[in-house]
Amino acid sequence: MKPLDITDGEKVVMRFAPNPNGPPTLGSARGIVINSEYVKRYDGTFIMRFDDTDPQTKRPMLEAYDWYIEDCTWLGAAPDKVVLASDRMQMYYDYAKKLIEMGQAYACFCESGEFKKYKDAKEPCPHRNESIGVNLEHWKKMVVGEYGEKVAVLRIKTDIKHKDPAIRDFGAFRIVKVPHPRPEIGNKYVAWPLLDFEGAIEDHELGMTHIIRGKDLMDSEKRQGYIYKYFGWNYPKTTHWGRIKIHEFGKFSTSGLRHAIEEGEYSGWDDPRLPTLRALRRRGIKPEAIRKFMIEMGVGETDVSISLDTLYAENRKMIDSIANRYFFVWDPVEIEIHGTKPRTSTPPLHPTEDRGHRTIEVDTKMYVCSEDAEKLEIGDKLRLKDLYNIEITSLAPLQAKHTGDSMEVVNKGEKRIRIIHWAPINGVSVKVLAPHGEFKGIGEKQIANEIDNTVQFERFGFCRIDSVDHEIIAYFAHK
RNA sequence: GCUCCGAUAGUGUAGCACGGCCAAUCAUGCAGGACUCUCACUCCUGCGACUGGGGUUCGAAUCCCCAUCGGAGCACCA
The missing domain is CATH 2.40.240.100 (Ribosomal Protein L25; Chain P)
Structure with missing residues (x-):
């Protein structure tokens, strides 16, 4: 692995931030292993942050929180600290309010397709220029639940004429009236932060020095950069990796696997045909073999398509002398x-x-x-x-x-x-x-x-x- | 449509920021052999790559441009 870019005597803080909507898979292992490995090398802090702010589309699974901790520990990557985003809603609200007060965020009532038209035309939507006072009123109503789902969304002002459409005024909060699966949260909140907002606030609050994440989140830095600029914060150093495809498993999604399990296609999350860490563990794959496999793969931005043969070869060498x-x-x-x-x-x-x-x-x-x-x-x-x-x-x-x-x-x-x-x-x-x-x-x-x-x-x-x-x-x- | 990345052997990597030490590293895979009461382990040998085209330069895998291919973003998902 390449050395990290460290400014003077800074203490490295890195994180792995999954949505616990299923157990960790081999793909998760990459994030867990690489981040924790860097932290080990630099004697830093490894934080597990559950980005569980979507009670609907990618609804968290109650058991999965513990599964993540379990599997990380098994991988020799027990987190130094665990944070649940759903516990920190008030903090997000506070920052959102500040941004509105600064005139850098606004409540938007456009239907999503309608907003897209404005955005593609590089035109501000009618709500963008509302006064701060009006926006604060709207925001208050969003938080207490006066608006229904899809009626209002809080947007961060970026540059509506930015040449990259992906950057223009992104959403920060939306309304979801489905109760959160965690009983202590339940239906306490209806205005839920979106990834770029929640992640931006958390990475700063937790003092992240380095972020390694998927290439698909490359634009996040540009979007979140606006929030950092408004608050005068410094953005962590970022590295990206490409998509990883395992020959033996092909493309899979947690929600897809979940569905297949519910249909009875698999016996459970540890079915030996599945790419979950619990399945690999049940099969006798050593965590050290997975670590070696991931570290060898490194953090290139190239999309990789790798065969499990390499993992198996590592494992075989490790267990051959101890297997009767x-x-x-x-x-x-x-x-x-x-x-x-x-x-x-x-x-x-x-x-x-x-x-x-x-x-x-x-x-x-x-x-x-x-x-x-x-x-x-x-x-x-x-x-x-x-x-x-x-x-x-x-x-x-x-x-x-x-x-x-x-x-x-x-x-x-x-x-x-x-x-x-x-x-x-x-x-x-x-x-x-x-x-x-x-x-x-x-x-x-x-x-x-x-x-x-x-x-x-x-x-x-x-x-x-x-x-x-x-x-x-x-x-x-x-x- | 707009925007952003990337491209080294079958696969994954090293090298690329500071061009020459690269007729390109390591691992895995494959082939052959040694060992062995397993098709395991170990050991030996071999196979195999800088996407293409221009340019800069005495010299380019490394720098620049174009092309091609691949991936990603433009969600009230993460």
């Missing part, structure tokens, strides 16, 4: 071995780390993956991993004969024989939930000891053991 190995046979088919007796197999829990062994009681019947079985022909020789060698004698039913235990036939000779894994006939049933589907099969009994751990199902991938009640439920992380 187990056999899980998906889509199992039974095989019977002749010429041997039940025995006990004790494969190592890890191929290179000294982590002890697991114990599997093996009958003369067991399971192998149908995927492996389909490739077999009579006479094929293969090795059952950590057990013994066999030769196929029948395909339906699948049968084989024991041909010895020695590893020599496996290693020696020009062509090594294939090694496949297997599962005991009395194993436990396992269901793996993965982004690309559900896998049902049989696994070793000892997997039940690994609740909440990430293990590697050999020849399948890394999974986090989520529950072990009647059957084992595992969440797939990656290959």
Whole structure:
């Protein structure tokens, strides 16, 4: 990451300012990680500010406030301070009143399309030149709720002839008569500030020194600059990043996901197919892997389209040495071995780390993956991993004969024989939930000891053991 | 329609503010190999890029202009 532009001995203050209308996603993680990382480097203050001033269109979700704190903490980015915009309404009202008194804000009663016409024509609307006294009256009525929704809006005067139409007299407050989801706020307010106003006031009040935000908010600085100019404040230093698109998830919106969950398309916010942090956590993705992934990506203004493979590669390196190995046979088919007796197999829990062994009681019947079985022909020789060698004698039913235990036939000779894994006939049933589907099969009994751990199902991938009640439920992380 | 950004290998990045040290960094990916009782890990080797065109200059990935492509804003969303 590039160093920040620091003026003399200033103490860095940065923030992450989400609307808690759903849980944090991988996209949120970028803001959380980058901001908190800078704060760590400069020993500054990291503030979490909930921009929850829209009770209607992007209505906050009560549970999501805690989810944000939870997920930030998990990511190693616990905020030093938490602020809820909905708690600070009086402050916004005070500043709004000051601006009106300065003659820099006015109550506008134009219908939105009508105002757009004036704006596009670089003409002031009829309300722009009302007297301060009249505007103060109107504002008072806005705040107490005398006007209905969409009747009045408070605008900040910028430059109505500004060459960029996006800058001309932007809205600062509008009327929303839907109660706020927070019970302590409820229907206490009807005049709600819009982002550019609320953010401008807060960034100053909280003493923000640096702001990093999306490119889509690039115009905010120009708009908010007027407010800063009127009050004589200094604008924080800003950096922008482009849009981030994850190959595996494509474009998604919090409201879209919410809708899909309500429709039953997903099991919940932590469904393994979802790009939420809680889903990634459930799958066994390490927060450090996400941090590294985001920091490596940096803060370019270029729009990025990245594959999760990079994140998975980071994660794999982090968990490979600590993940115990187990056999899980998906889509199992039974095989019977002749010429041997039940025995006990004790494969190592890890191929290179000294982590002890697991114990599997093996009958003369067991399971192998149908995927492996389909490739077999009579006479094929293969090795059952950590057990013994066999030769196929029948395909339906699948049968084989024991041909010895020695590893020599496996290693020696020009062509090594294939090694496949297997599962005991009395194993436990396992269901793996993965982004690309559900896998049902049989696994070793000892997997039940690994609740909440990430293990590697050999020849399948890394999974986090989520529950072990009647059957084992595992969440797939990656290959 | 008006306005604002951006463009380095398949992907993501470094380099660009102070042109030469860049026949361009690192990671991931892919290919091949070593190791291995996993299609994991580790290690080795290889592949692969400065969007195009002008200009300035002894010299341009770096500066200027144009074009092309991509993104964003002009909400009573954040």
